[in-house]
Amino acid sequence: MALCVFLRLSEQYRSVVQDLVMSLQALATNLRGQGITATCYTCNDGQEGSGASFMAELGEQHMVRFLVSDFGISWVESRNGRELVKFEGAEAIQELQRITGHLQKSRSACSPSQLLQG
Secondary structure: OHHHHHHHHHHHHHHHHHHHHHHHHHHHHHHHHOOOOEEEEEEOOOOOOOEEEEEEEOOOOEEEEEEEEOOEEEEEEEEOOEEEEEEEHHHHHHHHHHHHHHHHHOOOOOOHHHOOOO
């Protein structure tokens, strides 16, 4: 019985990772369309595992990086090469959602440096 629960949870997590990878690719494309430097590199070595590294420069040496893989999820925000904040798991996803929400609201209304204010 417990084995079935763990297998189901494992599959659900893999599904979340796949959804996040697709969302990060779309977000990077959207940001580049707005003139913001953004990249999304994906990995899948033909095995079950997959993941992505998303990075965006939001002006004034302000960067965000979101990493997702079968091993975990993290959000790192830095300025001038110094780490300001790091979130893991659900908090990392919430931070990504917050930034994405700001981007949708201010699609062309604000400059990249204003995206993290609010």
